[in-house]
Amino acid sequence: MKFAEIYLNQTNKRIDHPYDYKIPERFESVIVPGVRVGVTFGNGNRQLEGFVVRVKEETAYPDKIKELEAVIDESPILTKEQIALCLWMKSTYCSLFYEGLYHFTSPVKVVKRLVISEEDPHENRIAFEPYESTEKIYRLERKETVRGSVQKQILELLETRDFTRREICELLGEVGSSLRALEKKGLVSAYERDTSCAVTGGKVRPEEIVLSESGNCLYRQLSEKRRKGTPSFIFEENSETRLMLYCKAVEECLSRGETALMLFPEIGLSLEMRALLYRYFGNAVAVCHGKLSQKERYQIFKRVSCGEIKVLVGSRAALFMPFRKLGLIIVDEERDPSYYSAAMPRYNTITIAQKYADLSDADLIISDEIPSVAAVKKTETGEWTGIHNAPCFVRKKPVPAIVDMQSEMKSGNFDFMSYRLRECLEKTLAEKKTALLLINKRGYASYVFCRSCGYVEKCPTCGVALKYHAGGDVLKCHYCGYTKKRSTTCPECGEKKIKALGLGIDQVYELLKERYPDRHVLKLDGETIASYDDFKRVNHELSEKHWDIILGTRMLLRNFGFQNIGLAAALLIDGDLNHGDYSSSENAYQLYKRFFNRMTENTPCLIQTYEPDNITNEALISENPTDFYRQEFEYRRLMGYPPEKHLVLFSLFHADEAQVANDSHAFFHALKKVCETGAAVEIYEPFLSGVIRGNGQIRWKILLKTKDLNAFKHIIEEVTAAGEIERLASKVSIEIDPPATL
DNA sequence: CTAACAGCAACC
DNA sequence: GTTGCTGTTAGG
Numbered sequence: 161m162k163f164a165e166i167y168l169n170q171t172n173k174r175i176d177h178p179y180d181y182k183i184p185e186r187f188e189s190v191i192v193p194g195v196r197v198g199v200t201f202g203n204g205n206r207q208l209e210g211f212v213v214r215v216k217e218e219t220a221y222p223d224k225i226k227e228l229e230a231v232i233d234e235s236p237i238l239t240k241e242q243i244a245l246c247l248w249m250k251s252t253y254c255s256l257f258y259e260g261l262y263h264f265t266s267p268v269k270v271v272k273r274l275v276i277s278e279e280d281p282h283e284n285r286i287a288f289e290p291y292e293s294t295e296k297i298y299r300l301e302r303k304e305t306v307r308g309s310v311q312k313q314i315l316e317l318l319e320t321r322d323f324t325r326r327e328i329c330e331l332l333g334e335v336g337s338s339l340r341a342l343e344k345k346g347l348v349s350a351y352e353r354d355t356s357c358a359v360t361g362g363k364v365r366p367e368e369i370v371l372s373e374s375g376n377c378l379y380r381q382l383s384e385k386r387r388k389g390t391p392s393f394i395f396e397e398n399s400e401t402r403l404m405l406y407c408k409a410v411e412e413c414l415s416r417g418e419t420a421l422m423l424f425p426e427i428g429l430s431l432e433m434r435a436l437l438y439r440y441f442g443n444a445v446a447v448c449h450g451k452l453s454q455k456e457r458y459q460i461f462k463r464v465s466c467g468e469i470k471v472l473v474g475s476r477a478a479l480f481m482p483f484r485k486l487g488l489i490i491v492d493e494e495r496d497p498s499y500y501s502a503a504m505p506r507y508n509t510i511t512i513a514q515k516y517a518d519l520s521d522a523d524l525i526i527s528d529e530i531p532s533v534a535a536v537k538k539t540e541t542g543e544w545t546g547i548h549n550a551p552c553f554v555r556k557k558p559v560p561a562i563v564d565m566q567s568e569m570k571s572g573n574f575d576f577m578s579y580r581l582r583e584c585l586e587k588t589l590a591e592k593k594t595a596l597l598l599i600n601k602r603g604y605a606s607y608v609f610c611r612s613c614g615y616v617e618k619c620p621t622c623g624v625a626l627k628y629h630a631g632g633d634v635l636k637c638h639y640c641g642y643t644k645k646r647s648t649t650c651p652e653c654g655e656k657k658i659k660a661l662g663l664g665i666d667q668v669y670e671l672l673k674e675r676y677p678d679r680h681v682l683k684l685d686g687e688t689i690a691s692y693d694d695f696k697r698v699n700h701e702l703s704e705k706h707w708d709i710i711l712g713t714r715m716l717l718r719n720f721g722f723q724n725i726g727l728a729a730a731l732l733i734d735g736d737l738n739h740g741d742y743s744s745s746e747n748a749y750q751l752y753k754r755f756f757n758r759m760t761e762n763t764p765c766l767i768q769t770y771e772p773d774n775i776t777n778e779a780l781i782s783e784n785p786t787d788f789y790r791q792e793f794e795y796r797r798l799m800g801y802p803p804e805k806h807l808v809l810f811s812l813f814h815a816d817e818a819q820v821a822n823d824s825h826a827f828f829h830a831l832k833k834v835c836e837t838g839a840a841v842e843i844y845e846p847f848l849s850g851v852i853r854g855n856g857q858i859r860w861k862i863l864l865k866t867k868d869l870n871a872f873k874h875i876i877e878e879v880t881a882a883g884e885i886e887r888l889a890s891k892v893s894i895e896i897d898p899p900a901t902l
Numbered sequence: 903c904t905a906a907c908a909g910c911a912a913c914c
Numbered sequence: 915g916t917t918g919c920t921g922t923t924a925g926g
Contacts, residue, residue: 166914172915179914202913203917221914 163219164191164228166210167257168201174886176256179210180219182227191215191228193243194236198229211261213243237268239482241519248515253505254810254876254885254894260505264480267457296325296350298339304347310338317435318348320366321442331431367439369411374553375404381547382409382525391514391524393494393539394547395531397555397757399719402527403433406490407440409525410471414444418487418522419464422473423509425496426450427692427718429475441471448474448481476501476509479516486520489513494528494535495750497899506895530753533746533792534897537803557757558728560765560781564772565732566614576663576671576731577768584727584764589679589708593726597672597711598755600736601664608635609734610650612657614770616738623799625738637740640863641847663732669711676709684712684720695720717754728759729766737774741900742801745776749788752780800842800865802897808872809898810862811849814890817858821848823890824860830884831862834875841866841875860890869896 165178181199183191191197191212199210209232219225238246242264249260300318313332317323329335342348371379378396382405386392396402410420424433429449437445446469448460457477463469464481472478476499479489491499491513499509510526517524526544528535539546563578573579588595608628609616617626619637626635628646636643648656669683682698689695695718702721710722736748756765769777779788797804812827814820824846835841842865849861866872876894879885885892 163914168913170915175913175915181914199914202915204913204915206913206916219914224914226914 161217162188162191163216163225164197164212165214165216166197166199166212167261168199169209169211169258171256171258173256173891176250178213180216180221180225181210182219182225183215184227187228187231190231190234192236193240194233194238196232196237198232200226200229211257213247237482238264239484241486241516242480242482244519245512245516249505249507249512251876251880252873252894252896253507254892255505264482266480267454267461296352297322298325298328298343298348298350301347301349304345306342306345306347308338308341310335311342314338314342315347317438320439331435366442369404369407369440371404371408372401374398374549375401375408377550377553378405378547379408381549385545385547386523386525387545388521388523389518390542391517391526391544392547393531393535393544394525394527396527396549397529399492399529402492403436406492406525407437409488409490409523410441413488413523414441414470416487418485419467419470419483420472420488420490421478421481421483421486422471422490422492423476423478423499423513424473424492426475426498428493428496429473430719434473437471437473444470446472448472448478450475450477452477479509479512483520486516486522488523488525489517490525490527492527494526495530495532500899504893506893506898508897511896529757530750532750533743533789533796534803536789537793556761558759558761558763558765559783560728560730560752560756560767562772562777562781563766563768565768565770566772569611576668578766581729581731581766581768584729584766585709588726588764589676591726592706593724594707594722595709595727595729596716596722596725596755597668597709597729597731598713598716598752599663599665599668599711599731600714600751601732608646608658609738609770610652610655610657611659611770612655613650613653615650615652615658616771617651617658622742624742625740625744627740640844641849641861663735665711665713668731672709672711679708680706681709681711682707684710684715686713686715689715689718714751717751717758722758725759725763727764727766728756729768730755731768733767733769733777734771737769737771737776739900742796742799743899745795746792748776749779756780805865805867806869806872807897808864808866809895810864811893811895812846812860812862812888812890813852813857813893815855815857816889820858820860820890823888824862827884827888827892828862830879830882831864831875834878835864840868841872857891 162183163180164183165180167178168175193212193214195212197210197212199208200206201208207229246257246260246264249255250257298318299322300315303315303319306312306315310332314328314335317328317331325339328339339348343350378394378401382392382394394402394405396405406422410422413420426449429447434447446460446463448457452460460469460472461481464472464483467484472481491510494510501507514524516522526535535544538544563580565578568578577585585595608626617635618624619626619640619642621642622637622640624637626637628635633646634643635646646658648658650658665683665685669681672681684698689698699720702723710716730752733748733752736744736751738744739747752767759765767777767780771777775791779791782788796802801807810827812820812824814823828843828846832843835843844863846860846862849859851857852859864872
């Protein structure tokens with residue numbers, strides 16, 4: 161007699177635990193962990209979908225047991241590592257089992273409600289329906305010199321392997337007519353294949369991966385130092401060097417007969433990069449990102465599952481594909497915000513990647529141009545292995561100059577441009593070079609400071625800058641909820657000069673056009689560059705046309721082909737220095753450091769600020785990058801922020817205001833009681849955090865700090881075992897070290 | 903004595 | 915979520 165332990169596809173956390181069902185003999189051969197089944201549940205015998213996590217010989221509920229009614233999948237749709245990850249996610253993020261499972265199964269067709277036949281038991285077996293369609297695939301027949309440059313490109317591409325029409329167009333643009341011409345000439349031929357499981361095959365002639373001297377140096381170090389079970393962090397600024405290094409590591413992984421996963425931020429997957437990967441890995445590589453259609457994701461899912469795809473490259477969506485023999489995970493640009501999930505559960509890709517690597521016994525390589533504070537800390541404590549390049553390969557970078565806007569005002573200049581900036585800008589214009597101006601002003605809440613002495617009001621308990629809410633004209637701490645009325649008098653110098661600061665990009669753009677009417681001023685922000693096509697178009701324009709001034713938000717950090725830069729200036733850094741969360745210094749440092757690092761050593765660089773002594777400004781003009789990290793470690797240690805202590809954020813949701821308030825307080829006391837019994841965990845009073853857009857739910861938050869996540873995990877286990885979470889009507893979620901607690 | 907109804911635990 | 919059990923109570 162065999163029994164299956166299953167989780168139900170439903171949204172009630174009170175029944176979100178495994179239930180045992182008897183496996184009918186006719187199903188015994190197919191019921192294994194990872195298949196979905198149909199069950200009847202409760203007194204009403206409601207028909208529900210379930211997911212098998214375990215098969216066993218005995219059950220603790222022999223008198224209550226029911227039989228499985230139907231089988232949805234002929235074979236498991238998840239690997240055992242993925243199932244383990246699902247369970248781990250549920251316990252870590254306090255999410256529903258199916259919320260976590262959804263990430264892994266979204267490419268698979270979901271059966272909403274099963275039709276269960278009473279007469280014919282065999283009808284109960286519902287096959288897993290693949291998508292059926294065919295696609296045209298192009299193959300190179302022979303190579304000849306052709307006149308058209310597009311045709312030439314197509315031939316070059318097809319030399320590496322066969323491609324679908326869609327792939328060719330994605331890489332080269334709308335080239336349908338050129339393809340047709342080549343087909344007519346007989347240089348290429350087309351054939352049809354089933355897309356559901358089809359792969360673009362053909363002759364594969366992967367190119368040899370040749371590392372630069374610098375890349376070789378890194379690769380040697382990586383081979384020497386990396387250890388199983390310990391992630392490696394690579395300190396390397398040059399994205400091409402990093403990419404080549406990844407390719408080499410992947411090549412080595414494939415040679416061991418294992419598969420590899422390369423993760424990049426959402427916007428980091430350039431077409432040039434894809435083309436390069438096709439050249440190196442031929443048909444073993446595929447690209448997966450959030451914008452793929454359901455059908456395309458399904459294809460990738462199947463092809464990864466059967467081992468046809470050996471290298472998957474993509475954004476965080478790629479992490480949830482069913483790899484076999486996964487040997488290597490690479491995460492590039494570790495700090496990118498697109499690695500943090502917006503949907504429940506709110507996971508960090510790095511955390512999941514690390515867990516996945518552990519479960520699969522795979523290597524993990526992480527890197528970023530400018531490492532995060534947490535990453536540097538981990539390489540220092542040995543939690544991660546740090547890989548540094550030899551000093552001779554590290555490029556010299558420009559050192560920006562600080563312009564004090566306060567003394568500028570004292571000398572009578574109230575303009576957004578300092579005398580120095582004007583001077584530099586005019587010199588740049590006279591030399592017919594381009595000036596890059598960065599202003600990172602976001603549209604919502606800004607911060608408040610004293611125009612006279614630069615004083616910024618901070619939260620008395622949390623030490624982060626209070627954020628200005630124009631609605632109630634109040635200052636609010638986004639951690640603990642501390643709120644105070646905005647006063648216009650400065651507590652530091654007594655002058656009535658406390659003002660909200662807001663210099664937005666649109667405002668600056670108007671001013672610049674007014675001031676330099678016959679100059680070409682280009683604005684680059686989220687509005688002007690909304691899509692990848694916009695990016696390509698603007699990038700093309702940049703090579704064709706001379707721009708005198710390019711004004712942009714952080715958009716400037718995307719890989720635009722800027723040329724002939726005569727000046728790089730941050731118009732006002734202060735909004736980023738005081739952004740209202742503990743990592744605002746780090747974010748500011750990252751943003752501006754990246755901006756200036758892209759300049760050549762001799763490009764004039766300026767930072768305009770009202771706080772010239774701010775430690776982040778000092779770190780930006782320091783030639784020694786470790787200065788910044790030392791300061792941040794100290795600040796985080798004093799205030800108890802990551803990486804010193806972990807932040808754990810509970811959120812409680814419910815449509816009823818009073819219900820969620822009551823639940824929050826009840827839960828807070830339950831948590832507090834457990835926290836007091838031992839482990840070093842600090843817990844803060846619950847606070848209201850607003851209305852969730854869309855479903856109108858009210859959200860309360862409870863913040864907790866701990867040095868030891870394992871100790872915290874025990875607390876959660878204890879609280880869960882006591883039924884404290886199930887008891888609540890409100891939905892509960894856990895976020896660990898969220899990037900910003902806004 | 904019974905229909906009606908709210909509160910609540912169980913669902914394997 | 916849905917169901918059925920339990921205790922309470924108004925109506926007869």
